[in-house]
Amino acid sequence: MMRNVDVAIVxxxxxxLAAALAAHKAGARSILVLERDSFPGGILQQCIHNGFGLHxxxxxxxxxxxxxxxxxxxxxIDSIEVLLDTMVLQVNPDRSxxxxxxxxxxxxxxxxxxxxAMGCRERTRGALNIPGTRPAGVYTAGCAQxxxxxxxxxxxxxxxxxxxxxIGLIMAxxxxxxxxxxxxxxxxxxxSSGLNRNIVQCLEDNDxxxxxxxxxxxxxxxxxxxGVTVAxxxxxxxxxxxxxxxxxxxxxLLLSVGLIPENELTKGTGAQMDRVTSGAQxxxxxxxxxxxxxxxxxxxxxxxxxxxxxxxxxxxGENAAKFALGTLQKAETVRVLPEGGTRYVVPQRLVRGExxxxxxxxxxxxxxxxxLAVLSGGREIRSVKKRVMTPGEMExxxxxxxxxxxxxxxxxEEG
Amino acid sequence: MKKEFVCISCPxxxxxxxxxxxxxxxxxxxxxxxxxxTYGVQEFTAPVRxxxxxxxxSHGAQRMCSVKTDAPVPKARIPEVLRAxxxxxxxxxxxxxxxxxENVAGTGANVVATRRVTEKKR
Numbered sequence: 001m002m003r004n005v006d007v008a009i010v011x012x013x014x015x016x017l018a019a020a021l022a023a024h025k026a027g028a029r030s031i032l033v034l035e036r037d038s039f040p041g042g043i044l045q046q047c048i049h050n051g052f053g054l055h056x057x058x059x060x061x062x063x064x065x066x067x068x069x070x071x072x073x074x075x076x077i078d079s080i081e082v083l084l085d086t087m088v089l090q091v092n093p094d095r096s097x098x099x100x101x102x103x104x105x106x107x108x109x110x111x112x113x114x115x116x117a118m119g120c121r122e123r124t125r126g127a128l129n130i131p132g133t134r135p136a137g138v139y140t141a142g143c144a145q146x147x148x149x150x151x152x153x154x155x156x157x158x159x160x161x162x163x164x165x166x167i168g169l170i171m172a173x174x175x176x177x178x179x180x181x182x183x184x185x186x187x188x189x190x191x192s193s194g195l196n197r198n199i200v201q202c203l204e205d206n207d208x209x210x211x212x213x214x215x216x217x218x219x220x221x222x223x224x225x226x227g228v229t230v231a232x233x234x235x236x237x238x239x240x241x242x243x244x245x246x247x248x249x250x251x252x253l254l255l256s257v258g259l260i261p262e263n264e265l266t267k268g269t270g271a272q273m274d275r276v277t278s279g280a281q282x283x284x285x286x287x288x289x290x291x292x293x294x295x296x297x298x299x300x301x302x303x304x305x306x307x308x309x310x311x312x313x314x315x316x317g318e319n320a321a322k323f324a325l326g327t328l329q330k331a332e333t334v335r336v337l338p339e340g341g342t343r344y345v346v347p348q349r350l351v352r353g354e355x356x357x358x359x360x361x362x363x364x365x366x367x368x369x370x371x372l373a374v375l376s377g378g379r380e381i382r383s384v385k386k387r388v389m390t391p392g393e394m395e396x397x398x399x400x401x402x403x404x405x406x407x408x409x410x411x412x413e414e415g
Numbered sequence: 416m417k418k419e420f421v422c423i424s425c426p427x428x429x430x431x432x433x434x435x436x437x438x439x440x441x442x443x444x445x446x447x448x449x450x451x452x453t454y455g456v457q458e459f460t461a462p463v464r465x466x467x468x469x470x471x472x473s474h475g476a477q478r479m480c481s482v483k484t485d486a487p488v489p490k491a492r493i494p495e496v497l498r499a500x501x502x503x504x505x506x507x508x509x510x511x512x513x514x515x516x517e518n519v520a521g522t523g524a525n526v527v528a529t530r531r532v533t534e535k536k537r
Contacts (some may be wrong), residue, residue, distance in 0.1 A: 038476070048467045048481035048529065062467055064481050064530035068511050071531075149469045152479045177468065177497055197423035201464065204421070205490065387447075388427050 001104045005030040006324040007317070008097060008111035010088045010265060013042020014306050015297025015313040016117035017070035020080045022317030023115070027325055032109060033074075033082040034099050040074070040082055041067030042119060044306065046146045049170055051197070055307035066306060083107070091116070091265045095292045112324025113292045115316050116266055116280070120259040120298040122167075125219075128257060132219030135226070141167040141256040148174055156252025160228050161185045162216045164192035164199070166304065166392075168256025173202035175254075182208045183248055188215040190235050191366055193392040195304065216253065217245060225251050259302045269293050276344040277301040283333055283349040284357045286316035287323070294320045301346050301360070304394055308360070334376075334407050341367055341412035343391070352404045359397050363412050366390045371415040372397060377405025385415075420458050424450040433459040463487035467529070468500045470515060475507030475532040482515050486524040495520035507534045 006028040009016045012035030020031050039045065044052070047063030054060055057069070074080050086101040095114050099107040122140040139147075139155050145167060147153045157180050161168045164187040172182045185203060190212050192199055203210050211230070217240045218229040231245040261279045271280045271288035279300040280288040286296050296316035297309045322328040333349040336359060345361040363370070370389040374382035374397060381403035389395055389412060397410065417434040425448075432444045433455045443455035457463070465487050469479040482503075488496055499519045509532040516526035 045481075045530065048469060048483075050465050050467055050483060060465075062481060062483055062529040065511060068531060149481060150477065150479050152469065152471055177466075177493075196421065196425075196428045200421050200423050205464070 001107045003032060003107065003109045004111075005032045005109060006112045007031045007115060007320045008095075008109050008113075009033045009115045009117055009317075010091065010097070011035065011042065011117035011119060011297075011299070012037070012040040012082055012084070013117065013119050013297065014044055014067065014070065014309050015119065015299070015316075016042070016115070017067070017074055018310040018313035019115045019117055019294075019296055019317030019320065021070065021073055021077070022314040023321040024077050024080055026318040026321035028112075028321035029079055031080045032111070033080065034086045034088050034097075034107075034109075035082060035084050036087045038085055040071050040084070043142070046142070046149050047170075048149045049174075052306050055305065056310050063306075070310075088265060091269050091293070093269050093290050093293070113294065113320035115313075115320045116288075116293065116295040116299055117297050117313060117316075118262045118265060118299040120261045120302055123255070123258040123260060125255060128255070130216055130219055132228075133221055135219070135221035135224050137221065137225030137252045138219065139252065139254055141165070141171045141254045144171055144252075144254050145174065148178060154178055154180065155254075156180060156225075156250075158183065158250045159252045159254060160216070160230070160248055160250045161254045161256060163187065163256035163258070164194050164210060165256040165258065166194045166198050168254060169194045169198040169202040171254055171256070172208050173206055176206045176208070180252075182206070183250055184208065184230075185210045186214040186216060186230055187212050188233055188238055189213070191390065191392075195392060215240060217242070219253060220247075225253055228253055259298065261299045261302065263299060266295065266299065271295075274301075274344065274348060276338075277346065279346075281348040282346065284315075284347045284351060285319035285328065286312065286347065287319060287328075292320075292323050294323075301344065304392065308394060308396075312360075334404060336408045336410065339409045339411040341365065341370075341389075341414075342410050345410045350401070350404060350408060353401050355401050356398050357401055359399060359408075359410060361395050361397070361410055361412075363389045363391055363395065367412060367414055369415065371413055373411045373413075374399055375409040375411065376403060376407065379403075379405065381408075418459055420455060422446060422451045422454050424448075424454050431455040431458075435459075462490040464490050464493060466493055466496050466500070468497065470500060470503045470505055472505045472507050472509060472532050474535055475505075475509065476535050477532050480505050480509050480532045481529045482526050483529050484519060484522070484524040485527045488519070488522040488524050492520055492522055496522065496526075500526055505532070507532045
């Protein structure tokens with residue numbers, strides 16, 4: 001099968017679907033979404049809890065409901081085709097790509113523009129090098145989430161959770177609600193990267209203790225997990241203090257220890273990457289360093305709210321359509337750089353000129369209160385004070401592009 | 416009796432102390448905005464939560480269908496609500512919003528489907 005389309009989108013999750021709709025609105029005549037799962041919606045289909053859409057739709061939806069809103073829109077538009085059960089193997093710098101599926105065999109696509117929307121995957125035990133045996137019963141939190149919510153299977157009965165990211169917190173409640181005992185959540189950092197509401201409604205509601213500066217130092221069990229050893233860590237070095245080690249009996253260890261943008265295909269295009277976000281470097285149009293290849297959503301940088309993904313994907317989809325139609329202006333860009341407490345900023349480049357641009361960034365540690373300054377050409381062009389900024393919440397600042405007079409720096413400090 | 420809560424209205428996470436004074440009025444301390452007061456009063460007097468879960472589907476392209484209560488239910492009733500959901504099942508096709516359990520555990524809320532499940536192709 002060989003296809004020619006205006007815009008090809010890799011991934012049919014929230015980013016891919018929003019990009020498809022925006023590309024259609026911007027005039028793309030043919031849009032092809034390639035999705036490896038058997039249904040569109042991506043990870044939202046297993047996020048059955050509510051709390052999605054407060055910003056984007058102004059109401060609280062569950063993950064599947066949020067996805068369905070976009071699926072319904074996509075289905076109404078004839079020029080958007082979604083190929084399911086289709087795995088993209090390669091994306092080339094000339095905007096051609098190769099995919100495979102049971103139904104169509106090898107699928108070759110030549111696109112006017114490509115939007116990368118592959119999302120991210122979870123860090124596993126291997127990435128942490130937790131010592132001990134290798135029994136069954138060690139799962140990433142998202143894997144357990146899929147088993148419980150979509151396959152109807154319980155991964156265990158007595159659970160320890162390592163990492164207090166949102167998926168871990170959500171799964172703590174989910175496991176309790178399905179009859180398991182959750183012994184504790186261990187967090188190596190002195191703060192949680194999860195949202196406040198999840199700590200309250202998932203842990204405190206269910207009397208699950210959360211231990212900061214604490215990690216799992218050994219996994220025990222031959223066939224199945226029989227327990228873990230947990231220990232406090234030195235907050236400065238994060239080295240475990242073995243005199244605090246204690247054995248916690250359990251049959252399951254869930255890991256919620258970070259997400260990694262899934263960028264194997266991106267690297268194949270030769271796009272310049274950002275070492276901090278693990279995603280591509282993009283300009284305000286979400287175009288990578290390879291002309292006509294755009295990126296958005298969790299493959300670009302890990303978001304905590306899907307609402308922000310939808311917003312970002314719409315930018316990428318719109319500009320991909322413009323590129324395919326030959327109407328995207330090319331212009332000189334300046335760099336956008338993090339400084340001080342700012343860990344990274346997306347986009348990494350900007351075009352000077354008219355209008356406004358939203359900069360998304362994360363801080364390294366908790367700042368309470370925080371002062372944010374955006375500088376360009378030796379001048380402060382934006383200054384914001386906030387009562388709190390934490391690494392768990394993506395921040396956004398809007399700047400006026402006519403103020404940009406050279407590289408832009410986003411700096412956060414205490415104050 | 417005084418109760419302590421962490422406000423979830425925004426990332427600041429104010430520590431609230433809530434109690435009933437002599438005139439039975441609910442007092443909130445520690446909040447730094449009006450939303451904190453509203454949250455504190457609600458948590459003190461009648462805490463509610465939306466319950467979400469999954470139920471098995473027969474004849475469907477998927478094995479499970481996600482569900483939720485269409486209104487928040489009293490926090491204390493969550494175990495009963497979950498028990499009722501555990502006893503429920505669906506038959507494909509299922510549309511978003513289909514009722515799964517009516518007036519679940521007498522709370523006045525219904526359990527409804529939150530995803531579409533098409534019939535399995537033969």
